[in-house]
Amino acid sequence: MKFHLILGAALLVVAGCSSPTLPDPDPTSGGIDDTDDGSSTAGMGRDGLEGGEEFGDDRMGAGELGTIIYFDFDQSELRPEYTDLVAQHANQLANNSRLRVRLEGHADERGSREYNIGLGERRAQAVRRMLLIQGASASQIATVSFGEERPAAFGSDEESYSLNRRVEIKVGN
Amino acid sequence: MNNGIRIMLKLTNRVALAFLLSALLGGQALAELTIRITQGVGKQTPVAIVPFGFQGTTPDEVLDIASVIAADLARSGRFAPIPVADMLQKPTTGTEIDFDDWSILGVEAVVVGRLEQTGANAYSLQFQLFDVFRRQQLVGYRMPASRGTMRKAAHRAADMIYEKLTGIPGVFGTQVAYVTAKGSGNSRLYSLVISDADGENEQTIMESPDPIMSPAWSPDSRQLAYVSFEDNVSSVFVQTLRTGNRIKVSSRPGINGAPAFSPDGRQLVLTLGGADGNLDIHVLDLTSRELTRLTTNRAIDTEGSWSPDGKEIFFTSDRSGGPQIYRVSADGRGTPERVTFEGSYNARPRLSPDGSKLAMVHLDRGNYRIAVMDMKRKDLLVLSAGSQDESPSFAPNSDTLIYATRQGGNGVLETVSADGLVRQQLAGGQIDVREPVWSPFPRF
Numbered sequence: 001m002k003f004h005l006i007l008g009a010a011l012l013v014v015a016g017c018s019s020p021t022l023p024d025p026d027p028t029s030g031g032i033d034d035t036d037d038g039s040s041t042a043g044m045g046r047d048g049l050e051g052g053e054e055f056g057d058d059r060m061g062a063g064e065l066g067t068i069i070y071f072d073f074d075q076s077e078l079r080p081e082y083t084d085l086v087a088q089h090a091n092q093l094a095n096n097s098r099l100r101v102r103l104e105g106h107a108d109e110r111g112s113r114e115y116n117i118g119l120g121e122r123r124a125q126a127v128r129r130m131l132l133i134q135g136a137s138a139s140q141i142a143t144v145s146f147g148e149e150r151p152a153a154f155g156s157d158e159e160s161y162s163l164n165r166r167v168e169i170k171v172g173n
Numbered sequence: 174m175n176n177g178i179r180i181m182l183k184l185t186n187r188v189a190l191a192f193l194l195s196a197l198l199g200g201q202a203l204a205e206l207t208i209r210i211t212q213g214v215g216k217q218t219p220v221a222i223v224p225f226g227f228q229g230t231t232p233d234e235v236l237d238i239a240s241v242i243a244a245d246l247a248r249s250g251r252f253a254p255i256p257v258a259d260m261l262q263k264p265t266t267g268t269e270i271d272f273d274d275w276s277i278l279g280v281e282a283v284v285v286g287r288l289e290q291t292g293a294n295a296y297s298l299q300f301q302l303f304d305v306f307r308r309q310q311l312v313g314y315r316m317p318a319s320r321g322t323m324r325k326a327a328h329r330a331a332d333m334i335y336e337k338l339t340g341i342p343g344v345f346g347t348q349v350a351y352v353t354a355k356g357s358g359n360s361r362l363y364s365l366v367i368s369d370a371d372g373e374n375e376q377t378i379m380e381s382p383d384p385i386m387s388p389a390w391s392p393d394s395r396q397l398a399y400v401s402f403e404d405n406v407s408s409v410f411v412q413t414l415r416t417g418n419r420i421k422v423s424s425r426p427g428i429n430g431a432p433a434f435s436p437d438g439r440q441l442v443l444t445l446g447g448a449d450g451n452l453d454i455h456v457l458d459l460t461s462r463e464l465t466r467l468t469t470n471r472a473i474d475t476e477g478s479w480s481p482d483g484k485e486i487f488f489t490s491d492r493s494g495g496p497q498i499y500r501v502s503a504d505g506r507g508t509p510e511r512v513t514f515e516g517s518y519n520a521r522p523r524l525s526p527d528g529s530k531l532a533m534v535h536l537d538r539g540n541y542r543i544a545v546m547d548m549k550r551k552d553l554l555v556l557s558a559g560s561q562d563e564s565p566s567f568a569p570n571s572d573t574l575i576y577a578t579r580q581g582g583n584g585v586l587e588t589v590s591a592d593g594l595v596r597q598q599l600a601g602g603q604i605d606v607r608e609p610v611w612s613p614f615p616r617f
Binding site: 102104109110111112113114115117118119121122124125128138142143144145146147149150154155156 | 357384386387402405406407427428430431444446448449450452473475476489491496518520521534536541561563564579582607608
């Protein structure tokens with residue numbers, strides 16, 4: 001049963017790449033675009049401008065980066081496809097000590113509500129640990145778990161469940 | 174800080190208005206929750222609740238006491254009140270009863286009564302319960318009432334009748350607290366509501382655009398503890414119903430959740446997560462504010478609940494992999510001991526007030542259902558039939574539970590007898606109703 005559900009979730013993710021109903025899980029499409037972002041031109045060649053340094057996007061929301069990370073059923077482990085996205089957030093935080101993030105953990109609606117608060121927190125903490133390892137400082141990160149209380153999708157089906165098992169990264173100053 | 178938050182009092186004039194309206198509308202149209210019996214016991218005892226007599230000047234403003242009592246008894250699933258139209262006589266005192274008229278209808282018990290107006294808003298309610306077979310009075314009782322307390326008085330009468338006929342205290346005079354959610358996105362609104370056990374007299378005591386969770390009654394029924402996510406952090410509040418005053422009792426970093434009052438009302442068991450998100454069970458002394466940590470395991474430890482003697486805390490932990498129920502001494506000494514072994518998912522323990530049964534959310538062949546474990550025999554009985562049933566809460570008589578199930582995409586409330594034989598739905602409307610908690614017995 002459990003194996004079957006995990007398989008179902010994985011298939012949905014694959015389908016999500018071509019389906020407009022699922023947010024795009026591909027972190028590269030929401031990443032920083034070198035071509036139109038002045039901040040990423042630093043340190044490129046030996047033209048007398050050496051010693052420049054990259055700095056993070058300090059606008060509210062830092063809109064260019066993807067901010068939602070989805071999880072498999074009963075899992076709090078980060079899927080490999082989110083490694084880059086989390087690294088980019090960590091990089092932003094490391095480069096701008098004024099930047100703050102709130103990691104909002106969520107669970108699907110199945111099972112007991114307070115236990116689901118625990119599952120949502122576990123997911124938020126998994127993202128937090130990755131951010132800390134990659135240079136963000138603890139004072140920049142707050143976590144909150146909404147469990148199943150703030151669903152992104154309201155259906156009682158596997159598609160809704162997979163959209164609700166998530167961590168939302170809220171960026172601010 | 175108080176963005177969008179509204180705290181409400183228990184307004185007595187609101188109650189009076191609701192009473193008047195519901196009396197006018199036959200008690201149906203006003204309530205968001207109406208009762209539907211979905212499963213009953215094989216045999217329901219036929220009883221007759223004769224329309225009450227009235228003596229006074231303002232009969233239009235008076236509640237139909239007999240129909241409230243009849244509805245209560247019918248809702249228990251153990252009684253079948255006969256229709257008024259079938260009654261061969263309509264006595265209002267014991268001396269007027271002709272027992273042959275009732276035994277011919279197969280009725281086993283008759284209730285008669287009358288309401289006397291003793292002032293502008295003062296009444297005397299009296300009723301008598303008779304055993305038709307033995308032709309004996311089982312109960313005779315008189316109590317004062319006002320228009321605002323009339324419905325409560327009728328429930329009290331039903332409680333006394335129920336206890337005399339079944340040997341189990343009635344819970345018709347108790348209340349239920351629950352959380353509702355409606356709207357989506359920015360117009361989402363969460364409300365903390367209390368109502369009578371029959372769904373009448375709904376009063377919102379707090380509403381917020383942010384989630385409200387885990388309401389818990391104080392043992393004197395005067396306060397509710399709950400979790401609120403105002404300002405995107407979780408905090409535990411204790412709100413006094415009569416005044417609307419509320420105190421933020423826990424707002425530590427990380428999770429503040431799952432409050433439950435100790436039987437003496439002096440302590441709250443809580444789940445705290447801390448900055449590193451390790452959920453553990455803590456006991457907060459409400460007077461000294463002293464905090465005692467009961468668990469330290471790296472797993473999720475949550476949903477603490479007191480044994481009736483206040484000596485132990487039952488809680489959910491996934492230290493063995495999936496969630497199971499454990500027990501630990503409430504004084505912080507001793508080590509947790511596992512309680513449930515049947516199935517891969519057992520959570521949200523609640524002991525019956527008599528300590529004989531443990532209710533939980535149990536994964537039953539792919540369905541999350543309400544189950545009770547007999548604390549002596551250790552066997553598990555699945556009581557509900559939904560696929561996502563949650564939040565079991567015992568009535569104070571230990572005989573009935575209320576819980577939330579899902580229907581048509583919304584949460585609805587159901588009650589079930591602890592033996593699983595009588596199940597009924599308190600049907601909600603378009604809104605999502607969840608996390609029902611049954612109040613203790615009212616104190617007179």
